[in-house]
Amino acid sequence: MAISAHESVDVGRPGGTPPPGAAVSQRSAWLGQHMGTAALAAVVGYTIGHYVGSSFANGYEHVAASGQNDVANVLALTLAVVGWLLGSGALNYPMAKLVGREPAPEIEEKGVGRYFRYSLDHKVVAMQYVIAVLLFLFTGGLLAMAVRTELLSPTTHYFGPGTYIAIVSEHGTVMMMMATSVITGPIAGWLLPLMIGSRRMAFPRVEAFSLWTFIAGYMVILTALPFGGFPTGWTGYAPLQTQAAGGMDSYLVGFVVVGSGMIAAGFNIAVTIINYRAPGMTWSRLPIFVWSLLAVASLLALATPTLATGCLFGILDRTAQTSFFVDQHGGSSFLWENLFWFFGHPEVYIMALPGFGIVGEILPVFTRKPLFGYRVGAAGMLGVALLSFFVWQHHLFQSGINPDMRPLFMLTTELISIPTGFIYLTAMGTLWKSKIRFEVPMLFALALYFNFLLGGISGVYLSDVPVNVTVHGSFFVMAHFHYTIMGGLIFAFFGGLYFWLPKMTGKVMNKKLSLIHFWMMFIFFNATFFPLFIVGLLGQPRRVFEYAQRLQGLNDFSTISAYLLASSFIVFTINFAWSIFIDPKPAASNPWDSLGLEWQVPTPVPFDNFERIPLILADPYHYGEPVPTPVADLGVPAVALAGSGAGGGSGPSGLSGAVVVDGEGRASDV
Amino acid sequence: MTRSARLGIFSSLFAVAIGLVVFVSMAFLRSEPPTVDFATGHAAGQPVDMTLQTVGAVGYGAHPTWVSYLTKAPDGHWSHTTLWDLPADTRINVTLDEYDSGSPLRNPQLGRVYGTAGNVESINGKDVSLVNATVGNGVAHTFSIPTLGVNVPLYGVNGEAKSFCSQPAPCPLTAEHNVITFSFVTPKQTGQYPWQCFVPCGAGFLYGNGGPMQTIGYMDGFLKVVS
Numbered sequence: 012m013a014i015s016a017h018e019s020v021d022v023g024r025p026g027g028t029p030p031p032g033a034a035v036s037q038r039s040a041w042l043g044q045h046m047g048t049a050a051l052a053a054v055v056g057y058t059i060g061h062y063v064g065s066s067f068a069n070g071y072e073h074v075a076a077s078g079q080n081d082v083a084n085v086l087a088l089t090l091a092v093v094g095w096l097l098g099s100g101a102l103n104y105p106m107a108k109l110v111g112r113e114p115a116p117e118i119e120e121k122g123v124g125r126y127f128r129y130s131l132d133h134k135v136v137a138m139q140y141v142i143a144v145l146l147f148l149f150t151g152g153l154l155a156m157a158v159r160t161e162l163l164s165p166t167t168h169y170f171g172p173g174t175y176i177a178i179v180s181e182h183g184t185v186m187m188m189m190a191t192s193v194i195t196g197p198i199a200g201w202l203l204p205l206m207i208g209s210r211r212m213a214f215p216r217v218e219a220f221s222l223w224t225f226i227a228g229y230m231v232i233l234t235a236l237p238f239g240g241f242p243t244g245w246t247g248y249a250p251l252q253t254q255a256a257g258g259m260d261s262y263l264v265g266f267v268v269v270g271s272g273m274i275a276a277g278f279n280i281a282v283t284i285i286n287y288r289a290p291g292m293t294w295s296r297l298p299i300f301v302w303s304l305l306a307v308a309s310l311l312a313l314a315t316p317t318l319a320t321g322c323l324f325g326i327l328d329r330t331a332q333t334s335f336f337v338d339q340h341g342g343s344s345f346l347w348e349n350l351f352w353f354f355g356h357p358e359v360y361i362m363a364l365p366g367f368g369i370v371g372e373i374l375p376v377f378t379r380k381p382l383f384g385y386r387v388g389a390a391g392m393l394g395v396a397l398l399s400f401f402v403w404q405h406h407l408f409q410s411g412i413n414p415d416m417r418p419l420f421m422l423t424t425e426l427i428s429i430p431t432g433f434i435y436l437t438a439m440g441t442l443w444k445s446k447i448r449f450e451v452p453m454l455f456a457l458a459l460y461f462n463f464l465l466g467g468i469s470g471v472y473l474s475d476v477p478v479n480v481t482v483h484g485s486f487f488v489m490a491h492f493h494y495t496i497m498g499g500l501i502f503a504f505f506g507g508l509y510f511w512l513p514k515m516t517g518k519v520m521n522k523k524l525s526l527i528h529f530w531m532m533f534i535f536f537n538a539t540f541f542p543l544f545i546v547g548l549l550g551q552p553r554r555v556f557e558y559a560q561r562l563q564g565l566n567d568f569s570t571i572s573a574y575l576l577a578s579s580f581i582v583f584t585i586n587f588a589w590s591i592f593i594d595p596k597p598a599a600s601n602p603w604d605s606l607g608l609e610w611q612v613p614t615p616v617p618f619d620n621f622e623r624i625p626l627i628l629a630d631p632y633h634y635g636e637p638v639p640t641p642v643a644d645l646g647v648p649a650v651a652l653a654g655s656g657a658g659g660g661s662g663p664s665g666l667s668g669a670v671v672v673d674g675e676g677r678a679s680d681v
Numbered sequence: 682m683t684r685s686a687r688l689g690i691f692s693s694l695f696a697v698a699i700g701l702v703v704f705v706s707m708a709f710l711r712s713e714p715p716t717v718d719f720a721t722g723h724a725a726g727q728p729v730d731m732t733l734q735t736v737g738a739v740g741y742g743a744h745p746t747w748v749s750y751l752t753k754a755p756d757g758h759w760s761h762t763t764l765w766d767l768p769a770d771t772r773i774n775v776t777l778d779e780y781d782s783g784s785p786l787r788n789p790q791l792g793r794v795y796g797t798a799g800n801v802e803s804i805n806g807k808d809v810s811l812v813n814a815t816v817g818n819g820v821a822h823t824f825s826i827p828t829l830g831v832n833v834p835l836y837g838v839n840g841e842a843k844s845f846c847s848q849p850a851p852c853p854l855t856a857e858h859n860v861i862t863f864s865f866v867t868p869k870q871t872g873q874y875p876w877q878c879f880v881p882c883g884a885g886f887l888y889g890n891g892g893p894m895q896t897i898g899y900m901d902g903f904l905k906v907v908s
Contacts, residue, residue: 077885077892078746153702157710166872171897174710236709242895254887256895337887557828557875588695593687 049098056094060087084260100129131215137201147189154182159570175556177240194365205609208289213282221272228269235261249336249344270319277311291627302389303368306396314357321350352403366503370456377453383440391433424474455506462498487547513598524586531579538572714762714898728772737781740849747893759851763902783819783837796831802863877901
């Protein structure tokens, strides 16, 4: 129901009830549903699924011969995820609605316990995401250390070949799953409503669902190793997929689970940006980070379903003996490759774009200059997102595709460097003749541009068919995508974390440890991965645990650098624990003097973000002006908006009449 | 809560996490079948005699239905493993009792014997340099060491034979089997050299390539060549 802003209303509270001032009981977070009950329900679900699967599929001929019951595996994992969601309370609301009952009102919770529960507060969900993402990163990083340890010697082995490829596959999959949400979950989840002047995400339950499926996906993919691992790398190619050990079930189910969360997150982010912008937040005033999220949301919503569908086909092939990907029975392994990469290449930009959005926010703050070419940068992001749907076959140049198609996809791939260049232009223009404050977030931002330049340029070579023929499947490719994903996204993640943690936690990170973390990470990241370009050019193949003796020196250099790179994360962990939990120091409300709307609210940020829906007056990049234009009027009642001339949230341009704010916090023109 | 208490809690949690990681990586990822030692006590210049079996179903353990190799240790005990410590630059005399049924080869090249002494193997006392897998019982498995250029096709037994081995491994000499002997020389350079079977024999897996074909202790393993 739309209500006039003339009325005094409570808007934007997740769940819509109860109204402010109402007495709400502060029940203990440990009573009722939480992570513990979710884990318990997951174990019960797993047990039931495995029992049911075993009871009816153990007699199948192929199961009896192989001793591998994929039906039981898939049912166990699926019911474990359902149990996890039931136990966490994620399904309470839809189940109550299904049986015609009104769900219990959501209440604001305080204390540490809320971080272990199913919460509808986007700030709590985002902090839960931070921990989940760091857990993913920790696990994937340990697996990376195992990979590099094995590659210390070409002939003396730490792991067997099957274990090695299982570790490589697990590492790749865990990291890719993590990377899909590393920014859209924690940083965007926390900031998006604040940046656009909203009190919440459009669908708080969907946001929480994304988080809890993300964690469920993590646990599912971890089961791959005890199930025997999977030998396909993160790409899961058929027919290897169909004949692989039980760990492949974890891969397929895990990607369906994580994919569901990604799709939900994509829609949620898009709807929030389109419908929940405050009055005056016109498209041309949208922070560049929000533009990047809008581009990513479209990719999440449109590309991920193909991956989930492909995984469901794979599950059917392995359990119900269908033959979607089995050539000899009328299927095609090319079908998987196309479904996978139709998701997989946009996935690259799902990871890259939010990183560029973050550094796009950081640069103006630490150069004290307006963001150069704002519209060009935003257009670049949308251009990259659009073009990313037309390049996926460059991953299949060597797969036997019609050779006449290769120049087309070479062209589309090389075209994508143009909008990417727009984004770089924005950064370089902002940096041009500026007085840079070399604070830790800025260092991470600058490092991103250096790393991504190397990753991007090597990508242009890889898109070229003749070069691709030479280096396909080698460590050159591996070094390339680590430069773009780790050198880009992960540096942006840490830059964003250092930039916004004072606002998110109200505490300040230790600067000395932060600087040590940055320099170690930057130096040893390059020392780890740059030599791998060389060993790749010299012929070392990916995913193979043996290599030519003459490449041992470079591999050992890379491995030792990788250990030091890992120790930089230990420095971060110690810094994070020390600064946030052990010896916290309060942060200033706006320590970087940013003009961003998210910095204009008090710390800690109130439950409803804004006391009133703000009136946006300008974009947040008016640096360098003697008296910068205020980005928003936070104290003016919404009634004052009428006739102010500011653009409406969902309106095409200026406000022509009254503004109405409905019960969910959406503002619109009338 | 005091700073010391917070520090203690964090340190404890961190130690538990590291402990778990070490436990998982050491106990799980590095778990492998035992290594049979043919190198200790070996007299320089003397050959090493090694006895192996291939069985259609190992009959016990985590994967009782899988085909597998087995190794007879120098003390005479059979061990379910495919890992061997072997002395460098030494002739290895292999006696292999093959108990599994065979089939035609997808790649007839794998029927050639090479890399062994004289590029031959002896099947039930008869030297051959090529096993034609399209006739007779076909080829059950191969013993191949790619990096040393060794390939030995193992002629299969009749799967319908009355005395076909159907008991848990090791199979007795009274069961239907072929006695295959061959010799090869280990390299001078120490290190770990993978060996494997190249006949897709993973029953129940698509194209036969899953399960035992990719698992150490079953159809692949290592020559751990030591000085």
